[in-house]
Amino acid sequence: MSDTAPNDRATRGTGKDRAAKDGTPNLPPTSWAVLGLLSFGEELSGYDLKKWADWSLKFFYWSPSYSQIYGELKRLERLGFATSRVELTESTRGKRVYAITEEGMAAVSRWAREAPVEPPVLKHGVMLRTWLGHLMEPARLREILEQHGDYAEKMSRRAAGDAGGAAEVAEWAYPELVLRWSQRYYEAERELTRQMLADLDELAAESAKH
Amino acid sequence: MSDTAPNDRATRGTGKDRAAKDGTPNLPPTSWAVLGLLSFGEELSGYDLKKWADWSLKFFYWSPSYSQIYGELKRLERLGFATSRVELTESTRGKRVYAITEEGMAAVSRWAREAPVEPPVLKHGVMLRTWLGHLMEPARLREILEQHGDYAEKMSRRAAGDAGGAAEVAEWAYPELVLRWSQRYYEAERELTRQMLADLDELAAESAKH
DNA sequence: CTCCAGTATTCCGGTTCGAAATATTCCTAA
DNA sequence: TTAGGAATATTTCGAACCGGAATACTGGAG
Numbered sequence: 131m132s133d134t135a136p137n138d139r140a141t142r143g144t145g146k147d148r149a150a151k152d153g154t155p156n157l158p159p160t161s162w163a164v165l166g167l168l169s170f171g172e173e174l175s176g177y178d179l180k181k182w183a184d185w186s187l188k189f190f191y192w193s194p195s196y197s198q199i200y201g202e203l204k205r206l207e208r209l210g211f212a213t214s215r216v217e218l219t220e221s222t223r224g225k226r227v228y229a230i231t232e233e234g235m236a237a238v239s240r241w242a243r244e245a246p247v248e249p250p251v252l253k254h255g256v257m258l259r260t261w262l263g264h265l266m267e268p269a270r271l272r273e274i275l276e277q278h279g280d281y282a283e284k285m286s287r288r289a290a291g292d293a294g295g296a297a298e299v300a301e302w303a304y305p306e307l308v309l310r311w312s313q314r315y316y317e318a319e320r321e322l323t324r325q326m327l328a329d330l331d332e333l334a335a336e337s338a339k340h
Numbered sequence: 341m342s343d344t345a346p347n348d349r350a351t352r353g354t355g356k357d358r359a360a361k362d363g364t365p366n367l368p369p370t371s372w373a374v375l376g377l378l379s380f381g382e383e384l385s386g387y388d389l390k391k392w393a394d395w396s397l398k399f400f401y402w403s404p405s406y407s408q409i410y411g412e413l414k415r416l417e418r419l420g421f422a423t424s425r426v427e428l429t430e431s432t433r434g435k436r437v438y439a440i441t442e443e444g445m446a447a448v449s450r451w452a453r454e455a456p457v458e459p460p461v462l463k464h465g466v467m468l469r470t471w472l473g474h475l476m477e478p479a480r481l482r483e484i485l486e487q488h489g490d491y492a493e494k495m496s497r498r499a500a501g502d503a504g505g506a507a508e509v510a511e512w513a514y515p516e517l518v519l520r521w522s523q524r525y526y527e528a529e530r531e532l533t534r535q536m537l538a539d540l541d542e543l544a545a546e547s548a549k550h
Numbered sequence: 551c552t553c554c555a556g557t558a559t560t561c562c563g564g565t566t567c568g569a570a571a572t573a574t575t576c577c578t579a580a
Numbered sequence: 581t582t583a584g585g586a587a588t589a590t591t592t593c594g595a596a597c598c599g600g601a602a603t604a605c606t607g608g609a610g
Contacts (some may be wrong), residue, residue: 159468161466163468166475169472170474171505175589177589186471189467190467191464191467192463194566195569224399230438239475242472242479243477245469247465248466250462252462253461255369255458256460257400258372258400260518260521262452264374264479270453274457285459303474305471308467308541311389311470312467322525329517370596388558405564405597405600406558407560407598410558431607433604435556435558541551
């Protein structure tokens with residue numbers, strides 16, 4: 131334990147994206163996500179990437195800000211994982227489009243295969259507020275949970291819709307799978323919320339009984 | 341739309357934790373979480389708070405870093421939402437313990453009741469890698485998912501255990517409810533993972549059929 | 551008596567986020 | 581027909597977030 135921890139610093143890029151022994155630098159997951167987006171082979175601008183992410187990654191990963199995307203693209207290019215050129219279609223102002231390189235492809239692949247399996251990050255504001263239930267009237271808490279349930283239902287339906295869209299393209303078999311997973315995930319979230327409301331009823335009945 | 345957005349800046353503390361009309365400043369959720377921890381009435385040090393959070397908030401919200409906790413405590417004190425004193429138990433070096441004030445209590449309560457209901461944040465690295473399934477061998481993806489399933493199972497069991505602990509204290513009725521929710525959440529996560537493995541099988545069968 | 555684990559807090563640098571600022575083109579409805 | 585809004589495209593900024601190292605003291609085990 132104490133022989134692996136101390137020099138951990140050396141593998142995490144304190145300075146400039148240090149590469150590990152196998153040549154894959156230790157980038158934050160966000161970088162891999164952007165590179166992953168590019169790994170489907172199309173040339174995309176930062177703007178495109180953002181929409182693309184909002185369309186599919188949003189359900190289970192994140193909805194990146196432009197600042198992040200553009201920043202990552204610059205880093206990926208610096209590392210040789212992507213190349214860019216300015217595209218000047220007739221009349222429209224130029225935009226910079228990025229494409230993944232072979233090294234980039236090798237690096238994401240290695241990351242996908244070899245990165246340690248990490249627990250998902252969940253920040254559930256609604257549950258935090260439920261946890262603080264003693265600070266509000268039960269009726270208000272109920273409202274909040276109902277609103278959350280509606281949200282979950284909406285997301286489930288959207289994921290289902292987007293999964294349908296992905297089904298049309300053979301290359302999107304895995305994205306489709308994950309969108310179906312997302313659909314079920316939000317369905318489960320809804321069910322969990324219902325269950326919480328039921329538990330709340332029970333708690334109220336309990337304390338009414340004195 | 342254009343009459344509410346522009347001065348949005350004024351309500352988000354660009355500078356120094358500006359208070360809204362009702363006197364509740366617009367703090368990041370992290371602050372409310374720390375104040376929420378204190379709202380159960382005990383005097384706690386930053387160190388205590390960290391352990392407390394790791395014990396219960398971890399499952400559905402977050403596991404804060406010390407730097408965050410200590411920083412938030414200072415801010416809360418500055419805002420008058422908490423007070424602190426140095427406790428000098430015999431022989432042991434002093435530690436600073438914090439207690440919530442009445443204004444603090446009023447502020448968290450208002451936040452819990454009135455803050456807009458926001459969607460949970462999920463960053464699911466395993467699903468991101470599944471989404472990139474075309475970059476690795478199906479067998480490897482399967483391994484990753486199985487490992488994740490084990491993690492979900494472990495978390496479910498832990499949440500169940502902690503919920504049992506919370507059941508012994510009457511004041512922890514809501515935390516207990518949320519821990520039960522967590523238990524089911526991780527159970528669902530496990531089931532979702534199983535389902536994903538099944539879908540993967542199907543996909544393999546499909547493409548084998550050519 | 552030394553070393554290790556636990557308590558307690560601070561410091562640092564990189565990551566992440568959200569929204570504003572900027573600028574250009576395209577569409578559309580008064 | 582022209583003002584204006586929507587979409588495209590990118591940059592900038594400040595704050596929030598995160599993890600780990602650094603520091604320092606104390607108590608117990610061998």
